[in-house]
Amino acid sequence: MIPNCPEGTTFRAESNIMRKEELLLKKKKKMTPKAKREAIWGFVFIAPTIIGLLILNYYPIIDTVWQSFCKTGDFGIGNTFIGLNNYIKLIHDSEVFSTLWNSFKYAILSLPLTVSISLVLAVLLNRKMRGRGLYRTVYFLPMVCAPAAIAMVWRWMFNQDYGLLNHIFNAKISWVTDPTIALIAIVIVGVWSAIGYDMILLLGGLQDIPKDYYEAASIDGSSGVHAFFRITIPLLSPMLFFIIQTGIMGALQLFDLPFMIMDQSSRAWPKVKTITYLFYEYAFEKSNRGYGAAIIMFLILIISVITFILQKTEKKWVHYD
Amino acid sequence: MKTRMVALLLALVLCLGLAACGETTDNGGSSSGSKVIEVAIWDNNQLDGLQKIADEWSKTSGYKVEFTVPGWDGYWTMLEAGVSGGEMPDVFWMHSNNAEKYMNAGSLLNLDEYIAKDDSLDLKNYFEGINQLYTFNGSTYAIPKDHDTIAVIYNKAIFDKYGVAYPTNDWTWEDFAAIAQEITEKGKADGIFGTYCNVGNNQDGWYNLIYSFGGEVISADKKSSGYDKPETIEAMKFLAEKILPACPSPDSMASTGADTMFLSGLIGMVSMGSWNVNTFYTSDNAEDYAWVMLPYEDRNGNGTCEKEERCTIYNGLGWAIDAHTKEADAAYSLISYFSSKEAQIKQAELGVTMAGYVGCSEPFAKAFGDMDVSPFVQIEEEGTLIFRPYSKSTAIWEDDAYNALVAAWSAPETMEEVVRGIADKMNKTLADE
Numbered sequence: 012m013i014p015n016c017p018e019g020t021t022f023r024a025e026s027n028i029m030r031k032e033e034l035l036l037k038k039k040k041k042m043t044p045k046a047k048r049e050a051i052w053g054f055v056f057i058a059p060t061i062i063g064l065l066i067l068n069y070y071p072i073i074d075t076v077w078q079s080f081c082k083t084g085d086f087g088i089g090n091t092f093i094g095l096n097n098y099i100k101l102i103h104d105s106e107v108f109s110t111l112w113n114s115f116k117y118a119i120l121s122l123p124l125t126v127s128i129s130l131v132l133a134v135l136l137n138r139k140m141r142g143r144g145l146y147r148t149v150y151f152l153p154m155v156c157a158p159a160a161i162a163m164v165w166r167w168m169f170n171q172d173y174g175l176l177n178h179i180f181n182a183k184i185s186w187v188t189d190p191t192i193a194l195i196a197i198v199i200v201g202v203w204s205a206i207g208y209d210m211i212l213l214l215g216g217l218q219d220i221p222k223d224y225y226e227a228a229s230i231d232g233s234s235g236v237h238a239f240f241r242i243t244i245p246l247l248s249p250m251l252f253f254i255i256q257t258g259i260m261g262a263l264q265l266f267d268l269p270f271m272i273m274d275q276s277s278r279a280w281p282k283v284k285t286i287t288y289l290f291y292e293y294a295f296e297k298s299n300r301g302y303g304a305a306i307i308m309f310l311i312l313i314i315s316v317i318t319f320i321l322q323k324t325e326k327k328w329v330h331y332d
Numbered sequence: 333m334k335t336r337m338v339a340l341l342l343a344l345v346l347c348l349g350l351a352a353c354g355e356t357t358d359n360g361g362s363s364s365g366s367k368v369i370e371v372a373i374w375d376n377n378q379l380d381g382l383q384k385i386a387d388e389w390s391k392t393s394g395y396k397v398e399f400t401v402p403g404w405d406g407y408w409t410m411l412e413a414g415v416s417g418g419e420m421p422d423v424f425w426m427h428s429n430n431a432e433k434y435m436n437a438g439s440l441l442n443l444d445e446y447i448a449k450d451d452s453l454d455l456k457n458y459f460e461g462i463n464q465l466y467t468f469n470g471s472t473y474a475i476p477k478d479h480d481t482i483a484v485i486y487n488k489a490i491f492d493k494y495g496v497a498y499p500t501n502d503w504t505w506e507d508f509a510a511i512a513q514e515i516t517e518k519g520k521a522d523g524i525f526g527t528y529c530n531v532g533n534n535q536d537g538w539y540n541l542i543y544s545f546g547g548e549v550i551s552a553d554k555k556s557s558g559y560d561k562p563e564t565i566e567a568m569k570f571l572a573e574k575i576l577p578a579c580p581s582p583d584s585m586a587s588t589g590a591d592t593m594f595l596s597g598l599i600g601m602v603s604m605g606s607w608n609v610n611t612f613y614t615s616d617n618a619e620d621y622a623w624v625m626l627p628y629e630d631r632n633g634n635g636t637c638e639k640e641e642r643c644t645i646y647n648g649l650g651w652a653i654d655a656h657t658k659e660a661d662a663a664y665s666l667i668s669y670f671s672s673k674e675a676q677i678k679q680a681e682l683g684v685t686m687a688g689y690v691g692c693s694e695p696f697a698k699a700f701g702d703m704d705v706s707p708f709v710q711i712e713e714e715g716t717l718i719f720r721p722y723s724k725s726t727a728i729w730e731d732d733a734y735n736a737l738v739a740a741w742s743a744p745e746t747m748e749e750v751v752r753g754i755a756d757k758m759n760k761t762l763a764d765e
Contacts, residue, residue, distance in 0.1 A: 084437075085433045085434075085436065085437050086412060086415045086416050086433075086437050086439070087416050088416075088437060166587075169587070170587045170588060171583055171584060171587055172523070172580075172584050172587070172588065173588070174587075185583045187586075187587065188582075188583035188586050188587060189583070273586075274586040274587065275532075275734070275735075276530050276531040276532055276582070276585065276586045276734070276738055276741070277583070277586035277587075277738075278582065278583070278586070278738055278739070278741075278742050280738070281735075292731075296727055296731065297727050297728050297731065298433065298727065
């Protein structure tokens, strides 16, 4: 899916933006020539990023929308418009909904665990204590490793016959082949690899909370758990909101962990297969790009709705002061 | 508006810079003046051998041959982008998974005229199935490069340990199952199994069984599924009742691959493709391993092996040329040389692969020192070669069969029902082609 000749179009779009900017400048009339020059240079400097975004992000998005209405030919040649047919097929395809449910289950299981564990760790590591730097490094380390490498190592630890986990517990648990627990195994890896990053973000948030609040609270007789829920959580809410929102998006887009850790001949696969994998299967393995595009548009729609709802509830519990 | 001009100029320079980057990568390859033929392959194991053969050709042609080896996934991404973007290597490999797609899109050079003019090349000398694979609407789009077959590798150490006689070439699938079960029985305490056959082991596993039993996966005209043929069902039931019980549990097989388990000394014997020989040849316990021909199925019950009773699936790559190359004549001359008898023998001698040219693979049997891999070649004489089943929508029905069979592997008694279900679904897919 290499765009055919995007340079020309983006260049045009780019100069359009410039012209608009100039109109804006004229309207305001407050800008001095110097400020104007600076504004224009500002645009010149962000041009590489904007061009990159247009070519690498926006063009593919529009192309995907278009493809979802097409019966696609190989190599993007010979696409024929078939209207809503892909979407009609999608509504009647039970696999779309079962894989979507798998993605949701992953999000529901992993997100609360990730947020609560990383919050507790962040609070603990925010105190003055011996070896604090070491602990912070240890918890952050999984973030430094390549996800594929992490998945391969876990795959061997989960191996039911020769794996480390079963050896330690002296058990014979089919971690990634038993349909009832395979998803939990994936959640374990997902949570383990995500807490480091969330913890660092929350630590940053915690350090922005002035100590005075706690001092004032302790004079009034509030400390410990009470202070945590009354002071820490509300003041940390913007960061928590950010983590939850990106966490939901990330969880619903889960692809790499099941793909790397599990084998498709595992009987648990249908219980773990995510909707992004279904998209991959249609778009790249069965070369049905059109249907693949429709699946991913469906997912985008769902994520947008969830994000919209989250944004609406934001005012109720997120405090920006 | 001086500043605006400057800004525009700068942006222009940036764009030109980007475009220039694209140019330079191109210059390394297909531009005409430099007398270079760019060749793309995906298998690093074959690079040295092929470079040697290409150097021979360079001596007479005056062209330099440059190889790029992006690896399997990168290879197809590169070609795919090449077809849409117009930047292709001059010469490259084609594979049964993708050939139809590329021929259909017109991205491969039609070789009919070149072959007609070329006295040194006669397609009759090559494996028929490979020729057919690269024929589209009656025209040839790639010349056979090699072929692969299947044989059984066994671990002598395990056979010795449990006092089981080594398999010989004169064995039936019943013998195979009996030996496998015996080893599984005796090896229970040590966690050792007789054989290994997972759902995904079709080309190097149960496809061979189906054809030896007289069944088929797809009909000769590629219009209907062969999964509901009585012989196919019989073969799959044999697999479920006699072979799967001698394998590790489906859960184990889904967690650990056949090569890993075999190399760890946990599997007595397993059928393997000739493309894997090097893995075992270079492993730590290579002296414990030996190869034997695939078993046969004594369908007529006369106690001897007829040719059609011993079947191996084979597949082969083809050399193809970019439809828009500027060096079509030189590129054709190169692939014609690669596929010539002389180069095909050399390819086998160097242990690169077996030849696509019929009867030139003998040297391959001796290319691995003490390890005798002659069963791969012997089966061509004493058995039947079946081309890996394919149609336009292979990727779809193979995947469907795969998903359905996972259930049958866990509950072998449902095999017949599952296989009939596969036939129905596959017939629908084939009807849509």
